[in-house]
Amino acid sequence: MVERHHAEDPLARLRDRTPVLRTLAEAGAEDLPFEGTTVAVSSHLEPKTGIFIETLRDAGAEVLCTANDPGSVHGDVVAHLDAEPGITAFAEPGMSVADLDRAHVELLDRGPDVLATDGAELLAKLYAEPELSTDGVIGCTEQTTSGVSRARAMAADGVLDVPVFAVNHTPMKHWFDNVHGTGESALTNVMISTNTILSGRTVVVAGYGYVGRGVATKARAIGADTVVTEVDPRKAIRAHMDGHRVLPMDEAAEVGELFVTATGNCRVLRGRHFERLRDGATLCNVGHRDVEIAVPELAETAAEVAELEEGITRYTLPDGREIDVLAEGKLVNLTGPYSQGHPAAVMDSTFGAMFLAARELVVGAERDPGVHQLPERLDKDIARLKLDALGVEIDSLTDLQQRYRDAWRRDDIV
Numbered sequence: 001m002v003e004r005h006h007a008e009d010p011l012a013r014l015r016d017r018t019p020v021l022r023t024l025a026e027a028g029a030e031d032l033p034f035e036g037t038t039v040a041v042s043s044h045l046e047p048k049t050g051i052f053i054e055t056l057r058d059a060g061a062e063v064l065c066t067a068n069d070p071g072s073v074h075g076d077v078v079a080h081l082d083a084e085p086g087i088t089a090f091a092e093p094g095m096s097v098a099d100l101d102r103a104h105v106e107l108l109d110r111g112p113d114v115l116a117t118d119g120a121e122l123l124a125k126l127y128a129e130p131e132l133s134t135d136g137v138i139g140c141t142e143q144t145t146s147g148v149s150r151a152r153a154m155a156a157d158g159v160l161d162v163p164v165f166a167v168n169h170t171p172m173k174h175w176f177d178n179v180h181g182t183g184e185s186a187l188t189n190v191m192i193s194t195n196t197i198l199s200g201r202t203v204v205v206a207g208y209g210y211v212g213r214g215v216a217t218k219a220r221a222i223g224a225d226t227v228v229t230e231v232d233p234r235k236a237i238r239a240h241m242d243g244h245r246v247l248p249m250d251e252a253a254e255v256g257e258l259f260v261t262a263t264g265n266c267r268v269l270r271g272r273h274f275e276r277l278r279d280g281a282t283l284c285n286v287g288h289r290d291v292e293i294a295v296p297e298l299a300e301t302a303a304e305v306a307e308l309e310e311g312i313t314r315y316t317l318p319d320g321r322e323i324d325v326l327a328e329g330k331l332v333n334l335t336g337p338y339s340q341g342h343p344a345a346v347m348d349s350t351f352g353a354m355f356l357a358a359r360e361l362v363v364g365a366e367r368d369p370g371v372h373q374l375p376e377r378l379d380k381d382i383a384r385l386k387l388d389a390l391g392v393e394i395d396s397l398t399d400l401q402q403r404y405r406d407a408w409r410r411d412d413i414v
């Protein structure tokens with residue numbers, strides 16, 4: 001039998017593929033910026049997150065980690081982390097949403113100083129549960145689009161009383177993670193789990209933000225006929241100018257063979273669309289939790305529901321049309337049967353930015369409550385580390401170019 005390299009340490013295989021985090025861990029082990037600080041991490045508990053958690057621990061933090069989605073808890077990762085000094089896991093594979101809620105409260109009861117979240121669920125809980133409070137919380141770093149929207153909604157409601165770094169909104173995150181990481185991992189999972197080819201198929205992508213643009217562009221690059229649905233007129237024009245067909249979902253529903261939702265919103269595919277779907281259509285979601293496709297409504301309408309194979313549920317409608325839903329409408333790139341989440345090369349910079357954001361909360365200037373952009377100097381630090389890791393060199397401005405760029409009177413410069 002072939003001995004599996006990562007049998008004892010499920011993170012081993014990825015350590016060489018996360019050089020940015022390794023550099024930060026090595027520097028952190030000397031400076032210990034998080035010494036005396038407890039950091040709560042809530043994210044998909046899979047190997048790349050494990051390396052991020054270890055990086056924080058190596059830099060001096062006591063880390064309490066939990067899941068943001070019960071479907072993406074990897075048992076081997078949780079067991080490994082829980083056995084590590086300085087790390088405590090509040091999650092287990094197969095846990096229900098109610099179990100996860102309880103685990104979140106238990107973790108927050110331990111009074112973490114900094115939250116590092118994916119989806120802002122832990123942050124929201126601090127305000128939703130009467131026995132919890134933000135007393136002593138220095139701040140939060142949030143890594144995804146919907147979590148940042150949620151933090152902004154808390155600020156707009158006058159609830160948010162801690163600073164939150166919108167790590168998702170920093171270029172070194174969304175330019176790569178949302179576009180390339182989600183785009184490639186989503187389509188890979190769809191193709192592997194359904195064993196179908198995308199070339200020549202009509203793929204409908206709902207939402208043309210960073211994620212949707214990545215999915216649609218990559219689907220077209222491998223030969224799909226792409227259709228985009230949008231609610232933002234500028235994004236719709238962008239999709240049109242990028243060469244995709246733009247349609248309202250009512251019309252897209254009639255032509256699509258594969259649907260990928262990427263809006264961060266709810267009920268993007270619902271009853272009126274199910275009525276129009278073609279026989280054999282496949283639906284999946286890479287946007288927000290399990291709410292973008294109204295799966296319970298589809299189940300209610302269906303004459304028969306069958307688990308076709310792992311990760312594929314077939315809904316046979318009363319008129320005989322068969323509609324397949326992947327990963328129960330949860331994030332197909334993270335909870336599907338073959339899912340490994342984003343490639344390590346992408347998560348390396350995302351978690352690198354999360355690490356620098358958390359470090360800035362602890363050792364940087366005090367910030368007002370509210371949602372803040374990650375300082376550009378930190379975003380550029382991650383970019384430099386990434387370029388170093390890639391062995392890619394770039395030019396720098398000459399003194400003359402610098403002066404020319406900064407001047408408004410330019411005639412005496414050149």
Ligand SMILES: NC(=O)c1ccc[n+]([C@@H]2O[C@H](COP(=O)([O-])OP(=O)(O)OC[C@H]3O[C@@H](n4cnc5c(N)ncnc54)[C@H](O)[C@@H]3O)[C@@H](O)[C@H]2O)c1
Pocket residue numbers: 144145146147174177178182206207208209210211212229230231232235262263264265268286287288331332333334
């Ligand atoms: N699966 C993953 O690994 C992963 C990774 C990164 C982000 N995400 C999630 O993907 C979602 C999208 O992220 P993003 O960075 O692209 O956000 P974004 O804000 O850039 O894009 C979302 C787009 O959806 C559009 N939209 C909203 N409601 C719509 C509707 N009803 N119909 C059609 N379009 C609609 C918006 O106008 C916007 O253009 C978020 O929920 C984010 O958290 C998932």
